Amino acid sequence: MKPTFSLRLRIFNLNCWAIPYLSKHRGDRMKRLGDFLNMESFDLALLEEVWSEQDFQYLRQKLLPTYPAAHYFSSGVIGSGLCVFSKHPIQEFTQHVYTLNGYPYMIHHGDWFCGKAVGLLVLHLSGLVLNVYVTHLHAEYNRQKDIYLTHRVAQAWELAQFIHHTSKKADVVLLCGDLNLHPKDLGCRLLKEWTGLHDAYLETQDFKGSEEGCTMLPENCYVNQRELEPFPFGIRIDYVLYKAVSGFYISCKTLRTTTGRDPHSGTPLSDHEALMATLCVRHIPPQPTPSPTHGLAERSRLVSILKEAWIELDLGVAQARWWTTFAGYVIGLGLLLLALLCALAAGGGVREVAILLWTPSVGLLLGAGAVYIFHMQEAKGLSGARAELQHVLGRAREAQDLGPESQPALLLGQQEGDGTEEQ
Amino acid sequence: MKPTFSLRLRIFNLNCWAIPYLSKHRGDRMKRLGDFLNMESFDLALLEEVWSEQDFQYLRQKLLPTYPAAHYFSSGVIGSGLCVFSKHPIQEFTQHVYTLNGYPYMIHHGDWFCGKAVGLLVLHLSGLVLNVYVTHLHAEYNRQKDIYLTHRVAQAWELAQFIHHTSKKADVVLLCGDLNLHPKDLGCRLLKEWTGLHDAYLETQDFKGSEEGCTMLPENCYVNQRELEPFPFGIRIDYVLYKAVSGFYISCKTLRTTTGRDPHSGTPLSDHEALMATLCVRHIPPQPTPSPTHGLAERSRLVSILKEAWIELDLGVAQARWWTTFAGYVIGLGLLLLALLCALAAGGGVREVAILLWTPSVGLLLGAGAVYIFHMQEAKGLSGARAELQHVLGRAREAQDLGPESQPALLLGQQEGDGTEEQ
Numbered sequence: 130m131k132p133t134f135s136l137r138l139r140i141f142n143l144n145c146w147a148i149p150y151l152s153k154h155r156g157d158r159m160k161r162l163g164d165f166l167n168m169e170s171f172d173l174a175l176l177e178e179v180w181s182e183q184d185f186q187y188l189r190q191k192l193l194p195t196y197p198a199a200h201y202f203s204s205g206v207i208g209s210g211l212c213v214f215s216k217h218p219i220q221e222f223t224q225h226v227y228t229l230n231g232y233p234y235m236i237h238h239g240d241w242f243c244g245k246a247v248g249l250l251v252l253h254l255s256g257l258v259l260n261v262y263v264t265h266l267h268a269e270y271n272r273q274k275d276i277y278l279t280h281r282v283a284q285a286w287e288l289a290q291f292i293h294h295t296s297k298k299a300d301v302v303l304l305c306g307d308l309n310l311h312p313k314d315l316g317c318r319l320l321k322e323w324t325g326l327h328d329a330y331l332e333t334q335d336f337k338g339s340e341e342g343c344t345m346l347p348e349n350c351y352v353n354q355r356e357l358e359p360f361p362f363g364i365r366i367d368y369v370l371y372k373a374v375s376g377f378y379i380s381c382k383t384l385r386t387t388t389g390r391d392p393h394s395g396t397p398l399s400d401h402e403a404l405m406a407t408l409c410v411r412h413i414p415p416q417p418t419p420s421p422t423h424g425l426a427e428r429s430r431l432v433s434i435l436k437e438a439w440i441e442l443d444l445g446v447a448q449a450r451w452w453t454t455f456a457g458y459v460i461g462l463g464l465l466l467l468a469l470l471c472a473l474a475a476g477g478g479v480r481e482v483a484i485l486l487w488t489p490s491v492g493l494l495l496g497a498g499a500v501y502i503f504h505m506q507e508a509k510g511l512s513g514a515r516a517e518l519q520h521v522l523g524r525a526r527e528a529q530d531l532g533p534e535s536q537p538a539l540l541l542g543q544q545e546g547d548g549t550e551e552q
Numbered sequence: 553m554k555p556t557f558s559l560r561l562r563i564f565n566l567n568c569w570a571i572p573y574l575s576k577h578r579g580d581r582m583k584r585l586g587d588f589l590n591m592e593s594f595d596l597a598l599l600e601e602v603w604s605e606q607d608f609q610y611l612r613q614k615l616l617p618t619y620p621a622a623h624y625f626s627s628g629v630i631g632s633g634l635c636v637f638s639k640h641p642i643q644e645f646t647q648h649v650y651t652l653n654g655y656p657y658m659i660h661h662g663d664w665f666c667g668k669a670v671g672l673l674v675l676h677l678s679g680l681v682l683n684v685y686v687t688h689l690h691a692e693y694n695r696q697k698d699i700y701l702t703h704r705v706a707q708a709w710e711l712a713q714f715i716h717h718t719s720k721k722a723d724v725v726l727l728c729g730d731l732n733l734h735p736k737d738l739g740c741r742l743l744k745e746w747t748g749l750h751d752a753y754l755e756t757q758d759f760k761g762s763e764e765g766c767t768m769l770p771e772n773c774y775v776n777q778r779e780l781e782p783f784p785f786g787i788r789i790d791y792v793l794y795k796a797v798s799g800f801y802i803s804c805k806t807l808r809t810t811t812g813r814d815p816h817s818g819t820p821l822s823d824h825e826a827l828m829a830t831l832c833v834r835h836i837p838p839q840p841t842p843s844p845t846h847g848l849a850e851r852s853r854l855v856s857i858l859k860e861a862w863i864e865l866d867l868g869v870a871q872a873r874w875w876t877t878f879a880g881y882v883i884g885l886g887l888l889l890l891a892l893l894c895a896l897a898a899g900g901g902v903r904e905v906a907i908l909l910w911t912p913s914v915g916l917l918l919g920a921g922a923v924y925i926f927h928m929q930e931a932k933g934l935s936g937a938r939a940e941l942q943h944v945l946g947r948a949r950e951a952q953d954l955g956p957e958s959q960p961a962l963l964l965g966q967q968e969g970d971g972t973e974e975q
Contacts, residue, residue, distance in 0.1 A: 200943075203936040204651070206928045220947075223713045223940060228627070228649055242925070244932065249717065290646045294672065298720035488911040502665070505629045509667065513626040517646060520623075524643075 134412040136255055137382075141166065141174040142305040142369055144265070144344075144401035146351065149181045153351060154396060159184055162398050163191035166214065170195050171405070174214040175305040177265040178399075180243075185212050202263075205230075205244015211263050211306075213250060221251040225291045228510040229280045231267050233503065240267050240277070247288050249295055257377070257410065260299035264288055264306040266316070272359075279445030281309065282438055283514045285316030289323040290517065300377050301410055302326065304370040307344075307401065312365055319438050322431045323521075326370035329381040329406045338386030341365060344402045348389035351400035369406045382407040428525060435522040442515040449508035456501035463494035557835040559678055560805075564589065564597040565728040565792055567688070567767075567824035569774065572604045576774060577819060582607055585821050586614035589637065593618050594828070597637040598728040600688040601822075603666075608635050625686075628653075628667015634686050634729075636673060644674040648714045651933040652703045654690050656926065663690050663700070670711050672718055680800070680833065683722035687711055687729040689739070695782075702868030704732065705861055706937045708739030712746040713940065723800050724833055725749065727793040730767075730824065735788055742861050745854045746944075749793035752804040752829045761809030764788060767825045771812035774823035792829045805830040851948060858945040865938040872931035879924035886917035 146152050147159060166174050166188075174196065179185050185201045192199065196214035202224045203209065209224070224246050231240040247264040266284045267277045275281075285308070296302045304326055310317040312328070321328065330342040339346055343363030347354055357363060373379035385405040389397055467490050474487070569575050570582060589597050589611075597619065602608050608624045615622065619637035625647045626632065632647070647669050654663035670687040689707045690700045698704075708731070719725045727749055733740040735751070744751065753765040762769055766786030770777055780786060796802035808828040812820055890913050897910070 200939070203932045203939060205932055206925050208932060219943070221717075222943060223717055224936060225648065226651055244929070294644075294646055295717040295720075297718075485908075488915075492911075492915070502629050506667070509626045509628055509631060513647060516623070516626060520642070520645060 134255065134257075136257060136410040138173070138254075138259075138303075138408040138410065139169075139171045140303065140305065140369060140406045140408065141169070141171040141403060142176075142263075142367060142406075143174075143399055143403040144177040144307040144367060145179050145184075146399040146401065147179050147181065147184050149184075155184075158396075158398055159187060160191075163188050165398070166192055167195045169405075170216065172216050173261060173303075175261070175263040176212050176214075177263070177307045178210045179212050180207055180210050182208065188212075188214070200248070200250070202246055202248040204246045206242040207239075207244070209244050209246040209248070210265055211246065211248045213248065213261070213263055215250070215252065217252055217254055219250050220253050222249060224248045225287070227266075227284045227287055228513070229283050229507060231277055231280060234500075238268065238270060245284065247291055249291075251299075257300045258298060259301045259303065260292075260296045262288075262292055262302070262304040262306075264304070264308070266307070266309045269309050279441055279448075279511065282316045282319065282441045283445070283511055285310065285320045286323075286438060286442075286514050286518060289320045292324045292326075299374065301373045301379055302371065303408075305368065305404070307367045309366050315434070315437055315441060318434050321370070322427075322434050324370075324372070326372050327381075329369035329371065329384050329404070329408075330365070333381040333384040333406075335383040336385075338384070339363060339388050339402055342384070342386060344386065344404065345400065346389040346402060349397050349400055349402070350389075351397060352389075367401055367404055369404050371408060373410060376413065377410055378413045379408060379410045382409050428529065432522065432525045432529065435518055435525060439515060439518045439522060442511050442518065446508055446511045446515060449504045449511060452504035453501055453508060456497045456504065459497035460494060460501060463490055463497060466490050467494065557678065557680075559680060559833040561596070561677075561682075561726075561831040561833065562592075562594045563726065563728065563792060563829045563831065564592070564594040564826060565599075565686075565790060565829075566597075566822055566826040567600040567730040567790060568602050568607075569822040569824065570602050570604065570607050572607075578607070581819075581821055582610060583614075586611050588821070589615055590618050592828075593639065595639050596684060596726075598684070598686040599635050599637075600686070600730045601633045602635050603630055603633050605631065611635075611637070623671070623673070625669055625671040627669045629665040630662075630667070632667050632669040632671070633688055634669065634671045636671065636684070636686055638673070638675065640675055640677055642673050643676050645672060647671045648710070650689075650707045650710055651936070652706050652930060654700055654703060657923075661691065661693060668707065670714055672714075674722075680723045681721060682724045682726065683715075683719045685711075685715055685725070685727040685729075687727070687731070689730070689732045692732050702864055702871075702934065705739045705742065705864045706868070706934055708733065708743045709746075709861060709865075709937050709941060712743045715747050715749075722797065724796050724802055725794065726831075728791065728827070730790045732789050738857070738860055738864060740791075741857050744793070745850075745857050747793075747795070749795050750804075752792035752794065752807050752827070752831075753788070756804040756807040756829075758806040759808075761807070762786060762811050762825055765807070765809060767809065767827065768823065769812040769825060772820050772823055772825070773812075774820060775812075790824055790827055792827050794831060796833060799836065800833055801836045802831055802833045805832050851952065855945065855948045855952065858941055858948065862938060862941045862945060865934050865941065869931055869934045869938060872927045872934060875927035876924055876931060879920045879927065882920035883917060883924060886913055886920060889913050890917065 145162065147155050182201060189199045192214050196216055198215040198217065198219045200213050200219060200222050202211040204224065204226045226244055226246040230243070230245045231238060233241045235241065245265055245267060247262055250261040252259040252261060267281050269275055269277065292302065292304065308317060320326070330336065336342065340362040343365045344367035345352055345357065346363035347357045369384070371379055387397060387402045389402065470487050470490060568585065570578050605624060612622045615637050619639055621638040621640065621642045623636050623642060623645050625634040627647065627649045649667055649669040653666070653668045654661060656664045658664065668688055668690060670685055673684040675682040675684060690704045692698055692700065715725065715727065731740060743749070753759065759765065763785040766788045767790035768775055768780065769786035770780045770784070792807070794802055810820060810825045812825065893910050893913060
C-alpha cells in the first residue's frame with residue numbers, strides 16, 4: 130500500500146421504525162428512504178428495525194443499481210431487523226445473537242421475540258480490511274425504573290467482546306446502530322472503553338444537524354412526546370463509532386443528522402434521525418511503542434467501568450436466582466395441590482370442585498415451570514458475562530498492582546488491536 | 553522469535569458423562585479423573601459434560617496446584633457442560649451459544665436445556681498466540697432417523713464461522729470436544745474444510761489406543777451396547793483438531809486414547825474415551841505464495857460440501873416453516889373453538905360442557921402458540937446460516953468460474969488464515 134493511501138467512506142445509519150401494521154406511513158417512508166439512498170449513493174447504508182423481510186426485498190430491488198450488495202440478518206421469531214446495503218462487494222458476513230434479550234412474558238414490549246443481534250460484514254477496500262458491525266440493543270421503556278438495564282449492559286459487553294475477538298486482523302472497525310444507550314450510560318462507556326471505538330459525533334470538526342447530535346427529537350412527529358419530556362433537546366442513542374489499528378489513521382470529516390423533518394414532504398423518514406458520516410482513512414508510518422506510563426488514566430477508567438458493570442451483572446444474577454427460587458416454591462406448591470386434588474377426586478365428596486380445579490393447577494405448574502426455566506437461563510447467561518468481566522477486571526487490576534512496566538505485556542492479549550489507534 | 557523456536561503442548565480431552573443423579577459412579581470417576589490429571593500434568597485439560605458446577609468446583613480445588621487457571625462456561629438452563637483447566641495463564645476467554653440446539657419438548661433428550669456452546673480461550677505461550685476452542689454439539693440419538701441432523705449441521709457451520717472469525721490473528725488454533733459427528737459426516741467435513749483444521753488421529757505417526765481411534769467403545773461398561781451394535785469397533789466422535797498459520801508448523805507427535813477400562817480399578821473414567829495428544833509447534837521461515845493452481849481440488853471439494861450443507865439447511869428451513877404453518881392453523885382452529893364455547897356458555901343449554909372444554913382449548917391455543925414461536929425461531933436461525941453458506945458458496949463458485957488466476961484474490965477474505973498451514 131502506498132504511503133499516500135487515502136480512502137473516503139460515506140456511511141448512512143437509520144433505525145427505520147418499520148413495524149408491519151403498527152408504524153405509520155411505513156410504505157411511503159420506505160419508498161422515500163430508497164429514493165434518498167439512491168440519490169446520495171453512500172458507500173454503506175446500515176438499517177435497523179426493518180422488521181419485515183418484504184420491506185428488505187423491496188429496498189433491495191430498488192437499491193440494486195446503486196448498492197449491488199445487500200444482506201438481511203435473520204434471527205429470533207420476528208427477525209433481527211438489521212440489514213445492510215453496500216456499494217462494494219461484501220467479502221464475508223456473520224452474526225451473533227445476544228444471549229439475553231428481555232423477557233418472553235413482556236409481550237407488549239416485544240424485544241424478546243426480535244432476536245436482537247450484532248451483524249458483521251467484512252469488506253476489502255483498496256487492500257484495506259474493513260470490519261463493519263451493525264446492531265440494535267434492547268429498548269429502554271422506562272428510564273426511572275429500567276427493568277432491562279442488566280440485559281442491556283450484558284448485551285453491550287457481548288457486543289464489545291464480539292468486536293474485540295473478531296476484529297483482530299481488521300485495519301478499520303466501524304460500528305453503527307441503535308444502542309438504546311445515552312452517551313454516558315454504563316453500557317456505552319463499557320463498549321467504548323473495551324473496544325477503543327471513537328464516537329463520530331464527539332470527534333468530528335464538522336457537524337450539522339440536531340442539537341447535541343440527538344437522534345430522537347421532540348420535533349419528530351412520530352416520537353412519543355411524553356417519553357422525551359425530561360430531555361428538551363431529545364436523546365442521542367444512535368451512533369457511528371470507529372477506530373483504525375496501528376498503521377492507519379481514521380477521522381470523521383463530516384457528520385450530518387436529519388432534524389425531525391423531511392426537507393421535501395415535511396414528514397420524517399422514521400421516529401429516529403438518520404446519521405450520515407464521511408470518514409477518511411489514511412496510511413501512517415508505524416509509530417513508536419508508547420511509553421509504559423502511557424494510558425495509565427485510561428486503564429484506571431477501564432477498571433472502574435468494568436467494576437461498575439460487574440456490580441450490575443451481579444445484581445442481575447441475584448435477581449434471576451430469586452425468580453428461580455420463587456418459581457421452584459410455586460412448582461412445589463402446585464404439585465402438592467395437584468396431589469390433594471387427585472385424592473379428593475378419588476375419594477368422592479367434592480369431586481366436581483376437584484376436577485374443576487385440576488386444570489388451573491396444571492396451568493399454574495406449567496407457568497411456574499416456564500418461569501423457572503427462563504430465569505435459570507437468565508442467571509446462567511448473566512453468570513457467563515460476569516465471569517468474563519471478572520477475568521478482565523482481575524487482569525487489569527493485576528497490571529495496576531505490578532506497576533506501569535508490566536502493564537503492556539499483561540494486557541496485551543486483551544487490548545491488542547484495541548484502542549491502539551494513533552489519532 | 554528465534555528460528556529454532558519449538559513448543560510442546562500436551563492436551564487432554566474427555567466427555568466426562570457427569571450428569572447429577574443419572575451417571576453411574578460419578579463421584580468416584582471425578583475423583584479418579586482429578587488424580588489422573590494431576591499425575592499427568594498436561595498443559596491443557598478440556599472437559600465436556602461436566603453438568604454440575606459443584607463437580608467443576610471440586611476439580612478446580614483438586615487441580616489448583618497443577619492447573620492454576622480454570623474456567624467453566626456458563627450457559628443454557630443446566631449449563632454448557634464445558635470447562636477447562638490450564639497449566640498456563642488464560643489471557644482471555646469468551647463463548648458463543650449455538651442458535652439452534654434441539655427442541656424444548658424433547659425433554660427426555662434434554663439437549664435444548666443444556667445451552668450447547670463453543671468456548672474460546674486465548675493463551676500466550678512463549679510469544680505465540682494460541683486460540684483454544686472447546687465444544688459439544690447436539691447428540692445423535694438415532695442414526696437411521698436423525699431428527700437433529702439439520703441442527704447439528706447448523707451448529708458445525710456456526711462453530712466453523714466462529715473459529716474462522718475469531719482466530720484471524722492466532723498463530724495456532726486448537727479445537728477439542730465431542731462433536732457427535734463421525735469423521736465422514738457432513739458436519740465434520742464442513743468444519744474441517746472451512747476452517748482448515750487437521751485431525752490429530754489422521755495426522756499422527758504415533759497412535760496408541762482404541763481400534764480406529766474410536767472414542768465410544770463396546771468394551772466400555774457405561775456404553776449402551778445396543779446403540780453401538782452396527783459399529784463393532786465403536787465410533788469416533790471426539791476430536792483433537794489443530795492448525796498453525798503461516799510462519800508456524802504444527803504436528804501431532806503422539807496420540808493416545810483410553811481403551812474402555814481404567815488400568816487400575818477396572819472401571820473407565822467415562823462412557824467416552826479420553827484423548828491425549830502431544831503437539832509440537834515450531835517456527836518456519838516464510839513460505840512463497842502458492843501458485844494459483846494450488847488447491848484447486850480443495851476448492852472444488854469445499855464447493856461440493858458447502859452445497860451439501862446448503863441443501864440440508866434448506867430442507868430444515870422448509871420443515872420448520874411447515875411446522876409454523878401447521879401451528880398457525882391449530883391456533884386459528886383453537887380461536888374458533890373458543891369463540892364457539894363462549895357463545896354456548898352464554899346461551900345456556902350445554903353450559904357445563906362448554907365451561908369444561910374451555911380450559912383444554914386455552915391449553916391447546918397456548919401449546920400451538922409455543923410450537924409456532926419455537927419453529928419460527930428455528931426457521932429464522934436456519935435461514936441465517938443458509939444465507940451465510942449461500943454467500944460463501946457463491947463466492948467459491950465465482951472463483952471457480954473466473955479461473956485459477958482470480959481465485960486467491962476472491963477467496964482471500966474467506967480463507968485468509970484458514971488452511972494456510974504449511975505441513
